[in-house]
Amino acid sequence: xxxxxxxxxxxxxxxxxxxxxxxxxxxxxxxxxxxxxxxxxxxxxxxxxxxxxxxxxxxxxxxxxxxxxxxxxxxxxxxxxxxxxxxxxxxxxxxxxxxxxxxxxxxxxxxxxxxxxxxxxxxxxxxxxxxxxxxxxxxxxxxxxxxxxxxxxxxxxxxxxxxxxxxxxxxxxxxxxxxxxxxxxxxxxxxxxxxxxxxxxxxxxxxxxxxxxxxxxxxxxxxxxxxxxxxxxxxxxxxxxxxxxxxxxxxxxxxxxxxxxxxxxxxxxxxxxxxxxxxxxxxxxxxxxxxxxxxxxxxxxxxxxxxxxxxxxxxxxxxxxxxxxxxxxxxxxxxxxxxxxxxxxxxxxxxxxxxxxxxxxxxxxxxxxxxxxxxxxxxxxxxxxxxxxxxxxxxxxxxxxxxxxxxxxxxxxxxxxxxxxxxxxxxxxxxxxxxxxxxxxxxxxxxxxxxxxxxxxxxxxxxxxxxxxxxxxxxxxxxxxxx
Amino acid sequence: xxxxxxxxxxxxxxxxxxxxxxxxxxxxxxxxxxxxxxxxxxxxxxxxxxxxxxxxxxxxxxxxxxxxxxxxxxxxxxxxxxxxxxxxxxxxxxxxxxxxxxxxxxxxxxxxxxxxxxxxxxxxxxxxxxxxxxxxxxxxxxxxxxxxxxxxxxxxxxxxxxxxxxxxxxxxxxxxxxxxxxxxxxxxxxxxxxxxxxxxxxxxxxxxxxxxxxxxxxxxxxxxxxxxxxxxxxxxxxxxxxxxxxxxxxxx
Numbered sequence: 001x002x003x004x005x006x007x008x009x010x011x012x013x014x015x016x017x018x019x020x021x022x023x024x025x026x027x028x029x030x031x032x033x034x035x036x037x038x039x040x041x042x043x044x045x046x047x048x049x050x051x052x053x054x055x056x057x058x059x060x061x062x063x064x065x066x067x068x069x070x071x072x073x074x075x076x077x078x079x080x081x082x083x084x085x086x087x088x089x090x091x092x093x094x095x096x097x098x099x100x101x102x103x104x105x106x107x108x109x110x111x112x113x114x115x116x117x118x119x120x121x122x123x124x125x126x127x128x129x130x131x132x133x134x135x136x137x138x139x140x141x142x143x144x145x146x147x148x149x150x151x152x153x154x155x156x157x158x159x160x161x162x163x164x165x166x167x168x169x170x171x172x173x174x175x176x177x178x179x180x181x182x183x184x185x186x187x188x189x190x191x192x193x194x195x196x197x198x199x200x201x202x203x204x205x206x207x208x209x210x211x212x213x214x215x216x217x218x219x220x221x222x223x224x225x226x227x228x229x230x231x232x233x234x235x236x237x238x239x240x241x242x243x244x245x246x247x248x249x250x251x252x253x254x255x256x257x258x259x260x261x262x263x264x265x266x267x268x269x270x271x272x273x274x275x276x277x278x279x280x281x282x283x284x285x286x287x288x289x290x291x292x293x294x295x296x297x298x299x300x301x302x303x304x305x306x307x308x309x310x311x312x313x314x315x316x317x318x319x320x321x322x323x324x325x326x327x328x329x330x331x332x333x334x335x336x337x338x339x340x341x342x343x344x345x346x347x348x349x350x351x352x353x354x355x356x357x358x359x360x361x362x363x364x365x366x367x368x369x370x371x372x373x374x375x376x377x378x379x380x381x382x383x384x385x386x387x388x389x390x391x392x393x394x395x396x397x398x399x400x401x402x403x404x405x406x407x408x409x410x411x412x413x414x415x416x417x418x419x420x421x422x423x424x425x426x427x428x429x430x431x432x433x434x435x436x437x438x439x440x441x442x443x444x445x446x447x448x449x450x451x452x453x454x455x456x457x458x459x460x461x462x463x464x465x466x467x468x469x470x471x472x473x474x475x476x477x478x479x480x481x482x483x
Numbered sequence: 484x485x486x487x488x489x490x491x492x493x494x495x496x497x498x499x500x501x502x503x504x505x506x507x508x509x510x511x512x513x514x515x516x517x518x519x520x521x522x523x524x525x526x527x528x529x530x531x532x533x534x535x536x537x538x539x540x541x542x543x544x545x546x547x548x549x550x551x552x553x554x555x556x557x558x559x560x561x562x563x564x565x566x567x568x569x570x571x572x573x574x575x576x577x578x579x580x581x582x583x584x585x586x587x588x589x590x591x592x593x594x595x596x597x598x599x600x601x602x603x604x605x606x607x608x609x610x611x612x613x614x615x616x617x618x619x620x621x622x623x624x625x626x627x628x629x630x631x632x633x634x635x636x637x638x639x640x641x642x643x644x645x646x647x648x649x650x651x652x653x654x655x656x657x658x659x660x661x662x663x664x665x666x667x668x669x670x671x672x673x674x675x676x677x678x679x680x681x682x683x684x685x686x687x688x689x690x691x692x693x694x695x696x697x698x699x700x701x702x703x704x705x706x707x708x709x710x711x712x713x714x715x716x717x718x719x720x721x722x723x724x725x726x727x728x729x730x731x732x733x734x735x
Contacts (some may be wrong), residue, residue, distance in 0.1 A: 431533070435571035438531050439585035439641065440559035440592060449584060453624065455577030 034083040042190055043088045047192075050164060060177035060187030067181045070315075072084035072153050073344035074373040074405055077092050077313045079284065080251050087222070131404050146204075152197035153208050156224050165199060170228055174257040174294045174321070182253040182315075184288040186222045190255070193224035198233035198264070207463050209238040223254040225452045229264035231297070236267040238466055250275075251286045252311075260292035260300035261403075262324065266293065267303045271470050273477075274310035279338030279368075284312025291318035295327030295353075301332040304347065305461045307470040309477040312341060317375065319348035320355035322384075329358040332458040334470075336451075337370030337402070346376035346407075351387040351417070359390040363455045366402035367478055373405040380417040387417040388472065395425040396454050398447070398478070448475040484680055485649055486507050486552075490541035491705075492529050499525040501705035502541070507649070510677040514691055515684045517702035518724045523684045523689070524568060528685040531556050531565035538578060546648065559585075560592030562648030563662075566638040572611050573625040577635065579607065581625045582644050589645060603606045610643040639670040639722030644648035650681045651675070658689040688720035701727050 040061055045056040069079060125158035146153050152163060160167050176185040198204055230237055252274070260266050268291075277284025287310075293302035304318040320329025331347035349358035358378065366372040378389045406423050428450055436446035451474055452459065459467050486506040492500040500523045507513055515523050530543065532555035534634070543550040543665050547565050548559060548613050573581065586606075587597040598606070611618065614636045626634050642650050650671070657663055672682060683694055691713060699716045699722065701709040708731040709715070719727075 080633050317639055397562045420626055429571075432573055434531075434533055434555060435567065435573070436585075437555035438559055438567075439581070439645065440556050440589035442556050442588065445584065445588065448571060449581070453573055456575035 033086050035061075035085070035189065039087050043189060043191065046088065047160070049160060051158075052168065053160060056171070056177070056190050056326065057190075061189075063073070063178045064091050064181070064184035064188055067178075067184055068176070073143045073315050074371065074407070075313050075315065075344050076124050077342070077344040080286065082185075088191050101118070104144075114153060116436045117195045140317050149202050149205070150413070151202060151204055152195065154195055154445070156193040156195050156226070157192070157445075159226075163195070163197070167195070167226070168226065170226055170257065170259055170437045171224075172243075172257075174259060174292050175255050175290050180289040180290060182346045183255050186224060186253050186255045190222040190224040193223075193226075196227045196235065196237060196310060198229045198235045200230040201232045202230075203233065204235040207236045207238050207466075221250070221252045221254070223252075225254070225256040227256075227258045227266055227268070229258075229260045229266045229300075231262045231264060231265045233261075235265075236463060238463065239267070239268070239270045242244050245377060250284075253288045254290070256289070256291040256318075258302055260263040260293065260295050260297075260302050260327075262297035263299045264297075265303070268293070268318070269466055270304075270306040270307070271462075271466060271473060272306065272309075272310050272314075273473055275312075276310050276339065277312040279339045281312065282343075285310065286313045286315075287311040288315045291316065292321065292348075293329070294321045295324050295329065295356075297324040297327075298353070299326045299330040301330070303328075303332070303461070305330075305332040305458065306334070306345075306457075307341060307458075307462070307473065308333070308335040308345060311343070314341075314343040314345055315340070316343075316345045317347055320358065321350045321352065322387075323352045324356075325353040325354055326355045328356070330461075331358075331360045331362070331376075332461045333362045333366070334455045334458045334474070335363070335372055335374075336365045336474060337367070337372045338477055339368040339370060341368075341370040343371070343377055345374045346374045348377040349379070351378075351380040351384040351389070353384060353385040355388075356384055357387070358389045359456055360389070360393070362391075362393045363393045363458055364393070364404050365398065365451055365454070365474075366395070366404050367398035369387070369401045372406070373407060375407040375409075377409040377411070378419055378421075379410075380412040380414050380419065384414050385416050387414060387419075389417075389419045391419075393421075393423040394454070395423075396451065397425065397427045413473040444475075447478055449476075451478060484546060485682075486542075486544040488542050488544075490526075490529070490543065491539045492525060493539055494536050497706055498539070499536075500529065500541075501700075505682075505700065505707060505708055507680045507682060509648075509680055510675075511698065512675065512681045512683060512694060512696045513573050514694075514696035514699045514706075514713075515682060515702055516686070516716065516719060518728075521702045522651055522705045523702050525705075527565055527568075527651050527682075527684050530558075530563060530649075531555060549614075556588070557592065559645070559647075560589050563644050564647035564650045565643055565654045566635075566642055567651065568653040568655075568657065570626045570638055572627045572628075572629050572635040576625050577622050578625050579621040580692075582607070582641055585641070586644055606644065608641055609718055611701045613643050613673055614640045614644070615666050616640045631658040632660065633666055635659055636663065636670075639667050643670060643674055646674070648679050650679065652681065652685075654684055654686060656685055656687060665693060683688060688716040691716045703728055703731060708718060 029167055040057050044057060085243050099340050122133060173182050177184055194402050196208060227237060228404045274285035279429055295302055302320050318331060322329050329349050335343045335345050337343050346362060360373045360376055364372040364374055374393045376391060397404055404425055410419055412419055432450055433443060433446050452471055459470060462470055487503055487505040490503040517523055525536060527537050538551055545561060548561060563694060583603060590597060616636050620633060626637060629637060655667055696713050699711050699713060700707045709727050
């Protein structure tokens with residue numbers, strides 16, 4: 001492949017337009033631009049929240065005012081003007097939905113265009129979808145079946161009303177208000193999100209799935225998710241995202257908290273495909289997310305699997321605090337960046353309990369002029385006797401104008417711990433492409449094949465249905481990235 | 484089937500092929516021999532369409548089509564197969580997924596529907612037997628961790644799956660022990676029919692004990708300088724290339 005060919009390839013790589021860029025016309029109620037105590041009172045009032053939650057928000061706001069935006073990540077972007085953001089947008093409240101027929105057809109159409117089959121077929125396939133559309137849940141399926149088992153799966157606002165004791169007990173217990181700049185911001189202004197509670201000994205019989213979607217121009221999205229798995233329970237939770245095309249940068253600062261009790265297991269899978277901006281890097285979502293799980297008791301397990309293909313700037317480190325003895329944390333990640341995208345993502349595994357185990361598998365794929373960084377911390381505390389970690393970070397480069405970076409941090413305070421780190425960087429070879437071509441396989445398909453092969457041991461961790469979607473997404477995001 | 488006329492090709496500005504002529508008819512096996520650097524592998528690569536090589540003159544007609552005008556995957560679709568001298572590893576992609584994708588891409592090119600899984604599996608089993616490729620290799624990543632012999636057998640297996648009209652074998656015998664060589668050769672002989680043809684690039688006469696060629700060509704300095712029957716290969720084994728080179732240089 002000559003240089004000019006490669007240039008051509010890179011040009012083509014950057015010409016891939018975002019396929020999900022459209023805006024649906026849905027009536028919204030907006031908060032005033034800007035962030036003051038008034039804004040927070042407005043949000044809390046809109047949602048009919050109890051006094052304690054308002055106080056909790058206001059405390060977060062106080063903390064946030066004294067904090068500074070972090071700048072250690074390997075990303076650069078114009079700092080958002082926090083006074084120029086609308087902190088609350090909700091589709092006009094309608095009555096509760098018993099079936100999909102009652103849902104705004106515009107919303108359903110939007111999902112249809114995304115290829116999200118939110119219909120009876122999907123329901124029959126065994127997926128309960130809690131749709132979060134611009135911050136407020138508009139449809140929930142399968143609720144009854146789940147409630148028979150005592151499983152709670154609802155919007156965060158609903159949970160605040162229906163299960164205040166649970167929320168009060170667990171909100172901020174894993175990600176405190178003051179944890180970081182963005183978690184503090186989220187704590188102050190979070191609009192809605194999902195709550196999931198699996199009672200003792202219950203194995204959730206289906207994948208719980210939430211689709212997020214940013215829809216209102218200039219609206220910050222501040223979702224909050226809380227998952228609590230009681231002793232001996234199991235749940236697999238799916239979160240998938242896409243956003244319509246917009247010129248203004250949109251800020252997204254979500255918080256996800258997971259609590260896993262004795263012998264429980266939580267599997268959290270994400271496919272993230274927000275608008276990455278155009279090929280010059282204009283527009284696109286800023287995705288500054290705090291996700292953390294607490295293995296609170298022994299033999300608990302939390303597993304994060306993520307496929308990240310979207311957003312202009314991503315700042316995201318799903319982490320596990322392994323407090324219970326013999327608890328297990330896992331992080332499987334595929335991060336694809338193309339054009340001008342920047343991703344700084346990874347995980348933190350904090351080993352506190354004895355014989356705790358963690359596994360990190362990170363696959364970064366960079367194309368165009370994008371920058372893709374893995375940043376991970378493995379920390380073994382003094383008391384974490386026999387702790388074990390295995391990390392594997394692989395980077396794949398497409399073209400020669402992108403960057404891949406690995407920043408592994410290891411802090412080990414216990415001599416009996418075993419921490420392993422492996423890293424590789426490779427380039428999609430013209431030899432591989434030619435080999436595929438010679439067997440009749442077109443270049444786009446060959447890239448898809450090679451990239452999916454590269455990500456295989458992460459993709460294998462996704463639930464079946466999700467894996468198919470994720471595979472498609474990988475192919476779409478790298479479409480035309482070579483010849 | 485294949486008609487090469489006056490073919491000239493270069494890589495990074497260095498001319499390798501200097502006016503090569505070759506005609507291959509259905510049902511024939513042609514062996515291409517010659518000293519190192521004579522252009523044997525270049526010929527194979529140019530036929531398959533490797534981009535590093537630039538064709539500066541000449542023509543290649545394949546079943547009435549201008550082969551040089553086609554992209555590598557289109558050539559594969561038309562029925563050209565290259566067994567690589569150094570088969571490429573593709574981590575994480577199972578051999579079976581790879582060949583299934585290839586088979587269906589080629590079928591799509593030919594306007595055929597994708598092969599049913601059941602049909603594909605029976606096809607696969609039959610062809611695996613042909614080259615004694617163990618079922619385990621089908622589930623391993625393409626060529627990853629394969630021994631030299633396994634890689635070459637995998638090439639022949641893929642060729643058997645794709646059933647090309649023209650099979651080009653680029654030094655498939657290099658690095659093979661005698662048993663593997665027999666298996667590979669046997670695979671080619673089983674595939675051979677009146678409708679297809681093979682161009683076998685080799686260094687040694689040894690392979691030609693098992694794949695019996697109709698013609699043996701000696702490539703030197705980017706041209707075919709001598710053509711003979713299979714006896715020529717034996718003569719080369721015995722006497723080396725020098726006498727041909729001398730003969731050729733005297734002429735020119």
